[in-house]
Amino acid sequence: MQISPFTLIAPHYCCSCGEIGALLCEYCKYNIESESLEQCIVCERLVSGNEALCKDCDVPYAHAWCVGKKSDELERLITAYKFSRAKAAHRSLAQLLAQTVPTLPPDTIVTAVPTVAAHIRERGYDHAELIARQFAQLGGYEYKRTLKRLTTARQRGATRREREAQAKVAFGPVAPLTGTYLLVDDVLTTGATLKYAAGALLAAGAKEVWVGVIARQPLE
Numbered sequence: 001m002q003i004s005p006f007t008l009i010a011p012h013y014c015c016s017c018g019e020i021g022a023l024l025c026e027y028c029k030y031n032i033e034s035e036s037l038e039q040c041i042v043c044e045r046l047v048s049g050n051e052a053l054c055k056d057c058d059v060p061y062a063h064a065w066c067v068g069k070k071s072d073e074l075e076r077l078i079t080a081y082k083f084s085r086a087k088a089a090h091r092s093l094a095q096l097l098a099q100t101v102p103t104l105p106p107d108t109i110v111t112a113v114p115t116v117a118a119h120i121r122e123r124g125y126d127h128a129e130l131i132a133r134q135f136a137q138l139g140g141y142e143y144k145r146t147l148k149r150l151t152t153a154r155q156r157g158a159t160r161r162e163r164e165a166q167a168k169v170a171f172g173p174v175a176p177l178t179g180t181y182l183l184v185d186d187v188l189t190t191g192a193t194l195k196y197a198a199g200a201l202l203a204a205g206a207k208e209v210w211v212g213v214i215a216r217q218p219l220e
């Protein structure tokens with residue numbers, strides 16, 4: 001493989017504001033960090049502290065943390081990462097998640113919601129897995145691939161009811177599990193994906209499942 005010298009010295013442009021320097025400039029990074037989500041990721045009710053799950057929402061995971069709302073700088077960073085081949089953005093996203101999730105027990109296993117195969121082929125990488133792996137590395141946790149996609153349906157453009165029906169049958173374990181897992185995903189829209197992916201982990205033997213998500217799509 002030939003590497004062009006240009007790719008080695010080409011500057012990054014901030015994928016949010018276009019400033020030359022880093023893929024996410026300090027200014028945009030600060031704006032994301034200072035806009036922390038103080039809402040339940042499931043019902044959007046206000047919560048206190050950095051936990052993004054209220055006490056009333058009945059979900060299979062026991063704790064959840066979320067970097068922020070999918071808007072402004074964070075939305076542009078995710079869009080560049082998923083749709084403009086800005087693969088290196090997984091580092092910034094994992095860093096933001098690491099600043100949001102508290103220190104977890106050292107034996108926590110980090111895993112990712114598996115991506116639809118067609119999306120991996122389009123991008124050339126599994127975007128959720130890359131973030132999860134990098135997050136695990138930053139925190140010194142073990143990363144493990146735990147789930148596989150049982151179906152090929154794409155959620156983009158689907159209605160709430162379709163998403164629920166698709167997610168319900170979408171996930172199966174790659175092997176029996178033990179231990180506590182932090183399940184990582186990039187964007188939460190209706191919550192169906194995380195609900196059924198977490199459910200599949202528990203059904204496969206996981207003791208407890210927690211969730212770390214980059215952004216919450218605001219409810220319509």
Ligand SMILES: [Zn+2]
Pocket residue numbers: 014015016017018019024025026027028029
């Ligand atoms: Zn910027």
Ligand SMILES: [Zn+2]
Pocket residue numbers: 040041042043044045053054055056057
């Ligand atoms: Zn809630």
